[in-house]
Amino acid sequence: MKSSPVASFLTDFFDLFGFVLLVVTGSAAFISFVAWRSRGSKHPVVLGLSLFLFFLTWRVMLTQFLALMPHSIADYRDAWANTLSAVAILSLAYMINLALKRYVWHGALKHSDTQSAVPDILVQLASFGVYATAVLLISGLVFQRDVTAVAATSGAVAFIIGYSAQSTLAEIFSGLALNLTHPFRKGDSVQVDGIWAIVVDSGWRAVTLRTYDGNLIILPNSKAANLRLTNLSQPNTNVRQHIPITVDIGVAPERVREVAMQAMLGLPYVLRDPKPMVLAKGFNELGMMFEVIFWQPSPHLWILRQDEVVGAVWYAFDRAGIPLSVRRRETATPHDASPAVQPVSAEAISGEAQAALNRSSLLAALPLERRAELAQKPRRLLFGPLECIVRQGDPGSSLFVILRGKVEVSVAADGGSEAKIAQLGPGDSFGEMSLMTGEPRSATVRAAGDVAVIEIEKSALEPMLRDHPELVEALAAQVMALGDANKEHLSKQQKDGTAAADGSALSRLAGRIRGFFGI
DSSP states (O other), X not given: OOOOHHHHHHHHHHHHHHHHHHHHHHHHHHHHHHHHHHTTOSOHHHHHHHHHHHHHHHHHTHHHHHHTSXXXXXXXXXXXXXXXXXXXXXXXXXXXXXXXIIIIIIIITBOSSSOBSSOHHHHHHXXXXXXXXXXXXXXXXXXXXXXXXXXXXXXXXXXXXXXXXXXXXXXXXXXXXXXXXXXXXXXXXXXXXXXXXXXXXXXXXXXXXXXXXXOEEEEEHHHHHHSOEEETTSSOSOEEEEEEEEEOTTSOHHXXXXXXXXXXXXXXTSOSSSOOEEEEEEEOSSSEEEEEEEEESOGGXXXXXXXXXXXXXXXXXXXXXXXXXXXXXXXXXXXXXXXSSOOOOHHHHHHHHHHHHHHOSGGGGXXXXXXXXXXXXXXXXXXXXXXXXXXXXXXXXXXXXEEESOEEEEEEOGGGOEEEXXXXXXXXXXXXXXXXXXXXXXXXXXXXXXXXXXXXXXXXXXXXXXXXXXXXXXXXXXXXXXXXXXXXXXXXXXXXXXXXXXXXXHHHHHHHHHHHHTX
């Protein structure tokens, strides 16, 4: 009885399916064994090549080898030939897969020591393709099996899966394009549609971003591929930032540029190359518009760097007397209304200065009434975080006494960096030698936060010393004591009994003070 075509097809298909399953099982066992043996090898690719050449050589020499064997073994010539051919093909597939991993996936396409440019799923798919091809070659070429049915069935299944998962495949191919071109990497700081974020992960379906608010954004790969994306970490981490300001029309542009540039160049995280700029942009109903432009090296910390520059510019403008423009008509208040922020009265400033001068170690040498005179008209200055109050090597002839806040004292170190040596708080003073002798500043002093100081200039102290020259020795002794305490030399000198040297140094310092003040 003749079987129907459908029954014949099904019989052939299941027969082939069972055979392929047998080949796959045997191949998996062989590959697992070879992988286990090569786990401790430093050159697994060489091992795979050696296995391929070994089995290929035995396949070529099979006829000569069987001629030496008993007839009971030689009768299985075809079986031996097929087995050696199959194992040789599997060895070749194993070698190709290892070569791809070592020289392509983790070689030419690797962009860092710890991260590959190619996702793991692509590596796995490539491995599956290599071994699937090897199995089909064994079935078709070695064992002469018709693989048309398997290929046709696989194509139909692939078509159905592709049609039903076309959106997923679109994300996969978009992810593949993103990973191969790597416009961004894990940890990069990016800007997407005006949102600043850090790349957390880039997978096959989506890109995960973490905003600076701490929220996660899951962006589909197809969306990420079509959006305008700015990578702030490539080709380097330097980022340019812009801050618009509007200044009263009565202030000269050159003065605005000078003060704003000094404020930016005094901050440690504002780059000197490229150099910051202050550009005049035009006019509006408020005044003259400017744009402060600076470069900084940390895209992740852009909001902190912006805060530092904005604060430094405001404090610098406040000290320089440059008014920022406001809408005067809208902010005008009735004649008898109180302002929103009460200005600090001169009496309060004098009282605050008097208390700070009384706590100052240097000015403790002055009588109480003399300190009260200095506190009558102090120059009160405000500084923001990281602003440079004095810089090492700059000329100066004034003393600063801290009213509120803290400052950090540092000196120049190797490589142009600054080495912190001290922190000062309310009542402490700095700049003693510059005030008394006119020497350049011996250290750099930066505000560690919002700081209020009073500045005592030479012109304020000069009349007092002219009228009371006997104060020179007392101030000289106090300056020397402060300097020795900072350098830890005072205790060493006392231990060595060098009192005469102390007196000589004190006399020389007093002479320098008299010469500087013309007494």
